[in-house]
């Protein structure tokens with residue numbers, strides 16, 4: 096389903112053309128046109144004949160300057176806006192009457208509309224900023240000639256300085272032939288078209304945008320698209336009310352009055368309201384494209400909006416408004432979820448957009464934005480059309496335009512996720528710590544490798560000597576890898592060996608850098624420490640996901656409920672969020688990190704291996720497919736290890752839902768050896784799993800040391816039914832630690848001869864001596 100472009104006003108006129116717009120100088124000419132044409136005006140029923148309306152429109156277009164209102168576009172619809180304390184004295188009678196009908200209809204519905212609006216997301220904060228409750232009225236008149244197919248009327252209000260306004264519009268569409276017309280209105284929040292049949296005295300009412308959509312610095316209440324018979328000219332008279340900061344206005348609303356000075360409205364011109372910021376008083380004030388990084392699939396929330404930084408007095412106001420608006424546009428949109436389940440993004444609406452709660456904003460290169468000045472600097476650096484950056488109004492449907500934004504807002508409780516933009520997209524980033532200055536000068540290049548799952552190569556993430564230091568420290572410490580909540584020796588899906596490095600100085604440096612890459616404040620409880628991995632020839636790691644599900648957290652034998660808090664999208668849920676995977680050497684051949692479900696498959700839709708499994712079978716993949724994704728025929732993304740590079744991928748989408756597409760593994764080593772390390776970073780502190788882990792250990796899990804007390808090398812096997820799975824080789828005098836379970840059985844051999852069989856029991860001596 097094709098999306099409408101984000102906020103940009105479809106009539107957005109490039110600056111160069113704006114100055115060419117005609118201005119009306121003489122209202123009398125308009126009025127005369129109406130009068131001469133013999134407008135038929137009755138109470139409650141207003142009919143203009145085509146000739147009258149056309150003349151009026153022509154009058155608008157050919158005029159020069161007209162005080163207290165502006166004017167017309169040179170393209171259809173011919174439109175004008177009436178505004179100011181005395182506009183009703185100036186407007187043609189017919190327009191005044193029609194506007195009054197519309198406004199009265201609005202008045203009748205006021206209570207219901209404001210109640211409905213109060214329930215909408217984003218308005219809960221309104222009270223906080225309530226200043227003096229005021230309601231402004233404004234009338235938009237547009238003539239839609241019969242010849243055009245698309246007839247639109249935009250009710251565009253003035254920018255609300257503190258951008259918390261609520262707008263309501265009523266449209267009175269008058270068919271000039273007297274036949275009923277259909278008016279469709281596009282709800283800026285619902286993002287849906289609503290249609291109504293209008294008889295001449297009917298008024299179509301729309302509860303307007305609860306949050307501002309600033310278009311050219313204006314509050315766009317709603318846009319009305321008029322659909323009618325081709326042979327029918329239409330005059331639309333839209334009455335726009337906008338309320339400043341109060342949902343229950345105490346004033347009586349008089350549609351035809353506004354307090355405050357006469358304000359010149361120039362539909363495409365500079366804002367008519369005062370701003371503390373000089374920047375806002377010029378046409379050069381640019382909008383920024385705002386998106387929330389809430390849905391990760393396809394790279395980003397490609398629903399976004401534009402706003403001008405100069406319209407905000409404080410950065411926190413900007414953040415709150417931009418974030419709530421972007422969130423509202425994203426949440427509940429199943430079409431943005433993009434996964435097999437099609438489940439809408441929803442839980443993230445619990446996330447708050449208040450800076451004080453931890454909401455933040457970043458530019459597209461991951462730089463944290465902290466002030467209006469930061470925003471203005473960014474806006475000034477944008478090429479393109481004033482008001483709308485050129486790439487924002489493009490028809491180009493490519494991922495670039497859909498997935499790009501100037502500002503990425505991140506509500507509190509979720510994390511920044513690097514915009515993927517498109518495969519091959521490159522960003523350079525500084526990994527310096529803003530506070531301590533650590534890693535100054537260390538910049539890396541981030542290249543998008545896959546949109547779904549979200550995978551990036553970070554080149555030059557580590558220096559060569561750091562890689563060497565980590566290898567050398569851990570070479571003597573590695574032992575057969577553990578998988579799962581309580582490591583299960585003997586899990587044959589993983590044949591590499593590993594060691595945990597949580598504290599060496601190099602490990603700490605690298606972990607700090609990884610947090611800076613992720614834009615998360617470093618915290619021990621958010622990481623698992625560096626896990627160093629070593630693969631010898633033929634060793635591999637079957638594709639899996641790095642996050643825990645209630646199923647895999649059980650560790651195959653541990654309490655199934657051991658870890659019940661594994662749904663990160665739930666309140667306080669925590670799980671692995673991102674993996675920063677480090678390549679410590681160039682693997683000679685094989686050993687690529689493979690992503691079987693990556694969108695790099697040309698047969699992605701409907702092809703082999705394109706579903707992320709089900710909730711209970713996350714990461715499920717047949718052995719034959721696991722082998723297939725590693726051979727050349729498959730187009731699965733395979734990341735070739737390169738010394739010092741890292742691959743970053745996310746196990747959670749931007750709204751903190753788990754992403755089954757993050758399935759990945761290590762292809763078997765064909766030649767040489769592979770040294771690598773992973774850092775798993777959680778979305779919230781991992782206390783919960785630590786508790787679950789000790790509970791599991793306490794019930795069924797055991798930690799046992801197998802010590803070779805003989806003089807021959809011992810091979811230790813885990814007996815999986817009748818299969819023997821090699822766990823590792825133990826040199827004479829050496830030992831290995833194994834995490835296992837009561838009732839599991841191990842077999843030791845030397846030179847192919849059985850030395851013994853050992854059944855694990857609770858309360859057993861944790862040191863098992865083999866041989867000698």
Ligand SMILES: O=C(O)CCC(=O)C(=O)O
Nearest residue numbers: 636687688759760761773
């Ligand atoms: O070795 C690799 O390339 C992947 C390892 C992995 O998936 C992990 O450590 O979780």
Ligand SMILES: [Fe+2]
Nearest residue numbers: 639640641759
């Ligand atoms: Fe993994």
